[in-house]
Amino acid sequence: MKEYKSYFRAAIDAMSGYTPGEQPKVMDLLKLNTNENPYPPCPAVMDGLKDIDAERLRLYPDPTADKLRDTIAETYGYERENIIVSNGSDDMLTIAFRAFTDAQRSVACLYPTYSLYTVLAGLQGCPYIKIPLKEDFSINNDLLEKAAPANLLIITRPNAPTGNCIAIDDMRKICSEFDGIVLIDEAYADFSVDNCIDFVREFPNIIVSRTVSKSYSLAGLRLGFAIASPELIVGMMKVKDSYNVNILTQYLAELAIKDQKYLNKTLSKIKVSRTKLTTELKALAFEVVDSQSNFLFASPPDGDAEKLFKALREENIIVRYFPGEKTGKYVRITIGTEEQLQRLTDFLKKKSLN
Ligand SMILES: Cc1ncc(COP(=O)(O)O)c(C=O)c1O
Numbered sequence: 001m002k003e004y005k006s007y008f009r010a011a012i013d014a015m016s017g018y019t020p021g022e023q024p025k026v027m028d029l030l031k032l033n034t035n036e037n038p039y040p041p042c043p044a045v046m047d048g049l050k051d052i053d054a055e056r057l058r059l060y061p062d063p064t065a066d067k068l069r070d071t072i073a074e075t076y077g078y079e080r081e082n083i084i085v086s087n088g089s090d091d092m093l094t095i096a097f098r099a100f101t102d103a104q105r106s107v108a109c110l111y112p113t114y115s116l117y118t119v120l121a122g123l124q125g126c127p128y129i130k131i132p133l134k135e136d137f138s139i140n141n142d143l144l145e146k147a148a149p150a151n152l153l154i155i156t157r158p159n160a161p162t163g164n165c166i167a168i169d170d171m172r173k174i175c176s177e178f179d180g181i182v183l184i185d186e187a188y189a190d191f192s193v194d195n196c197i198d199f200v201r202e203f204p205n206i207i208v209s210r211t212v213s214k215s216y217s218l219a220g221l222r223l224g225f226a227i228a229s230p231e232l233i234v235g236m237m238k239v240k241d242s243y244n245v246n247i248l249t250q251y252l253a254e255l256a257i258k259d260q261k262y263l264n265k266t267l268s269k270i271k272v273s274r275t276k277l278t279t280e281l282k283a284l285a286f287e288v289v290d291s292q293s294n295f296l297f298a299s300p301p302d303g304d305a306e307k308l309f310k311a312l313r314e315e316n317i318i319v320r321y322f323p324g325e326k327t328g329k330y331v332r333i334t335i336g337t338e339e340q341l342q343r344l345t346d347f348l349k350k351k352s353l354n
Contacts, residue, residue: 005151015122018115021320030343032334033318035295039215039269039337042262044255045218052248061247064237068245068294071254072225076197084237087244089211089224091189093120096207097329099239100152100181109213112186112327114160114185137162137289139170144177153178156185158192161322161332163291175203183207188293190215197227197268204229215267216256223253226304270294274335280345284352299329
């Protein structure tokens with residue numbers, strides 16, 4: 001066979017790609033590692049699946065997903081011209097990197113934060129500015145100074161994997177003073193007490209990115225959407241793949257977004273479980289970051305999160321562990337059902353007695 005040599009761009013050879021959380025095939029596992037919602041999607045989605053006419057799949061989907069965009073616009077108090085949809089919010093992030101960054105236009109992100117951003121910067125070949133958070137994962141006073149050279153600033157709110165939120169007044173200051181695009185990644189905002197959706201009315205340089213993966217229990221469907229000024233939407237539309245959201249997703253996501261009552265019901269259950277798990281972990285001497293999301297970032301009493309991660313794995317409980325200077329003391333635990341979290345805390349209590 002002819003000897004292999006790489007034809008990839010140097011940037012691709014140099015990077016390692018994104019590592020998604022484990023998606024195990026074994027059913028007995030308690031999966032608390034990728035922040036999926038433990039409750040089923042709303043009944044309208046379950047019914048809608050049965051109504052799908054397979055013959056429709058012969059046709060391409062609406063490239064601009066107007067019907068779905070109208071539903072999102074109506075639900076969130078905007079116009080169709082303020083909305084763009086994507087194949088999960090990861091696709092929205094790709095669109096933003098392609099639209100706003102290049103070798104001369106850098107991106108600035110918090111640290112720690114969602115690890116996909118560094119991967120996208122590597123792919124795009126844009127400089128990556130890390131803005132370290134304080135020990136307690138709040139922001140430093142020099143955030144705007146550090147971000148200043150960037151063309152795109154990504155603020156993840158609530159942040160991942162830490163779960164906490166930058167104060168809304170600080171967000172307003174960042175949005176008004178940063179000279180560039182501020183993309184607010186609100187993948188977890190439905191679990192929070194507040195959000196930045198209204199900022200789009202105040203600032204022309206803001207993109208608020210959302211997903212149905214977490215709060216709407218539809219991670220498998222792949223739908224993200226962003227709200228921004230019409231000028232930004234027009235530009236981002238040029239960058240996206242023509243048919244980036246398939247027919248089934250356009251149809252089913254619309255049904256889910258229309259059912260805000262069901263959404264709020266599941267959100268309340270998750271928030272109650274989040275409070276309960278926080279209290280229980282603190283009683284076991286864990287340090288727990290104040291969470292506004294559907295997961296907790298928690299450090300065990302001995303600080304050895306890697307050992308805890310492995311011990312849980314042996315019990316068939318998967319959480320997420322991010323080795324690293326600021327993250328290595330913590331595990332990230334997705335809020336599951338009451339029964340699931342009981343299984344987790346029963347094990348932790350037993351372990352603390354040994
Ligand atoms: C902060 C953040 N943004 C975006 C995403 C991507 O979500 P999706 O592509 O499923 O919409 C995730 C997923 O874990 C996330 O944690």
